[in-house]
Amino acid sequence: MTAHAQHIIVIGAGIGGLAAALALQRRGFKVSVYERGAEIREFGAGVVIAPNARRALRDLGVDEALAQLSASAPLIHTCVYNTGEIIRTDRNDAIAEKQGMGVLQVHRGDLHGLLLQAVQANDPGAVHAGHTFVALEQDKSGVSVAFANGARRRGDAVIGADGNASAVRTFLFPGENPKFTGQVAFRALVPDALCPPVVRERGSAMYQGPRRYLLHYPLRGGRIMNLIGCGQALAWEEEGWAIPATNEEFLHHYSDYAPELLELIRSVPPGELFKWGLRDREPLATWTQGRVAMLGDAAHPMLPFLGQGACMALEDALVLGRAFAAARTIDEALARYEAARRTRGTNVQLWTREEGKTLQDPTRKRYTALDRGLFDYDPATVSV
Numbered sequence: 238m239t240a241h242a243q244h245i246i247v248i249g250a251g252i253g254g255l256a257a258a259l260a261l262q263r264r265g266f267k268v269s270v271y272e273r274g275a276e277i278r279e280f281g282a283g284v285v286i287a288p289n290a291r292r293a294l295r296d297l298g299v300d301e302a303l304a305q306l307s308a309s310a311p312l313i314h315t316c317v318y319n320t321g322e323i324i325r326t327d328r329n330d331a332i333a334e335k336q337g338m339g340v341l342q343v344h345r346g347d348l349h350g351l352l353l354q355a356v357q358a359n360d361p362g363a364v365h366a367g368h369t370f371v372a373l374e375q376d377k378s379g380v381s382v383a384f385a386n387g388a389r390r391r392g393d394a395v396i397g398a399d400g401n402a403s404a405v406r407t408f409l410f411p412g413e414n415p416k417f418t419g420q421v422a423f424r425a426l427v428p429d430a431l432c433p434p435v436v437r438e439r440g441s442a443m444y445q446g447p448r449r450y451l452l453h454y455p456l457r458g459g460r461i462m463n464l465i466g467c468g469q470a471l472a473w474e475e476e477g478w479a480i481p482a483t484n485e486e487f488l489h490h491y492s493d494y495a496p497e498l499l500e501l502i503r504s505v506p507p508g509e510l511f512k513w514g515l516r517d518r519e520p521l522a523t524w525t526q527g528r529v530a531m532l533g534d535a536a537h538p539m540l541p542f543l544g545q546g547a548c549m550a551l552e553d554a555l556v557l558g559r560a561f562a563a564a565r566t567i568d569e570a571l572a573r574y575e576a577a578r579r580t581r582g583t584n585v586q587l588w589t590r591e592e593g594k595t596l597q598d599p600t601r602k603r604y605t606a607l608d609r610g611l612f613d614y615d616p617a618t619v620s621v
């Protein structure tokens with residue numbers, strides 16, 4: 238397959254879609270990314286980028302710049318939810334010593350911005366906003382994609398990187414839709430100066446409580462604290478993950494948490510608190526149909542409990558690029574990609590569900606991504 242003669246269409250300009258575009262571009266492929274949003278941007282929130290994903294970013298040439306913009310909390314604590322007592326501490330320097338690099342706490346906008354910049358530096362016309370995927374048709378020589386704005390584009394292959402409610406996935410495998418998990422999450426960014434001193438000192442900490450957990454960690458060199466709370470809810474109707482929430486509503490769910498955590502919730506500035514209902518889909522028997530494959534949450538919708546959703550999308554992206562570079566045909570490239578990735582994607586998806594139960598039950602022992610050996614994976618060298 239002559240790379241520069243192949244045109245790959247990517248649906249979705251999230252972290253997975255942009256990383257896939259970059260991995261393919263760096264191997265000589267022409268890539269067009271189509272995003273439904275009117276602008277190409279990420280929401281303000283944190284994301285943990287572990288060594289397994291940093292290896293993908295290093296290969297993509299953005300890890301160093303990301304590390305400069307991020308935080309790298311020296312200690313990662315697990316605490317008792319109603320007293321704040323520290324019961325487990327993972328040392329980031331010990332992780333770095335074993336893995337060659339530590340865990341980064343990252344503002345999603347910073348990671349997304351670096352990927353976008355790199356894709357556009359390779360090809361200023363690669364990314365197109367305002368294109369909502371609605372349908373596709375494939376034949377022996379390529380794939381035609383139709384968008385809600387009436388545009389049609391043709392490519393040699395299509396990668397569906399359109400998130401956990403993926404329209405590409407629903408188009409390929411109709412009748413299999415995301416389901417509400419019975420869990421609602423809150424998220425906020427709190428300026429460091431507003432955080433209670435004990436919270437600032439702990440830096441990165443997880444608090445497992447009955448039917449809920451709370452997590453905070455620093456971003457941007459410690460200037461902002463990212464706060465996440467996740468608990469159970471009876472019903473959830475609204476779509477989207479940026480639904481405004483109030484401090485009172487958040488506090489109501491956490492009233493038996495340690496006083497400094499209630500103070501942290503109270504310190505969230507107005508307009509900075511959001512909630513979203515967690516949705517999940519069942520693992521698929523295949524991620525590929527003809528010249529179309531899925532990647533990231535579209536392939537393996539990831540609940541947030543192991544902090545590996547974006548990491549898995551980044552692993553997928555690099556392996557996809559390597560699979561295309563190694564293959565003679567599109568069919569072979571997609572088969573190599575799926576063979577290298579599906580077992581890991583499915584396992585992590587299922588382990589994440591399991592960890593979700595633990596995080597909402599303080600009597601259960603945590604098995605973090607580190608405990609499960611997920612950091613050891615290297616998408617730059619794994620066999621494709």
Ligand SMILES: Cc1cc2nc3c(=O)[nH]c(=O)nc-3n(C[C@H](O)[C@H](O)[C@H](O)COP(=O)(O)OP(=O)(O)OC[C@H]3O[C@@H](n4cnc5c(N)ncnc54)[C@H](O)[C@@H]3O)c2cc1C
Nearest residue numbers: 249251252253272273369370399400404533534541546547
């Ligand atoms: C805004 C956001 C915040 C998140 N926050 C957290 C978190 O704090 N912790 C955590 O563990 N997980 C979180 N997740 C999930 C986690 O980050 C994901 O596992 C990770 O982002 C997967 O990346 P992705 O590129 O596969 O999907 P996404 O990041 O969901 O990106 C998909 C992209 O596709 C676009 N798109 C969707 N439908 C269409 C369509 N029909 N046509 C064209 N484009 C389309 C979307 O607008 C989006 O830009 C979040 C997801 C999102 C979208």
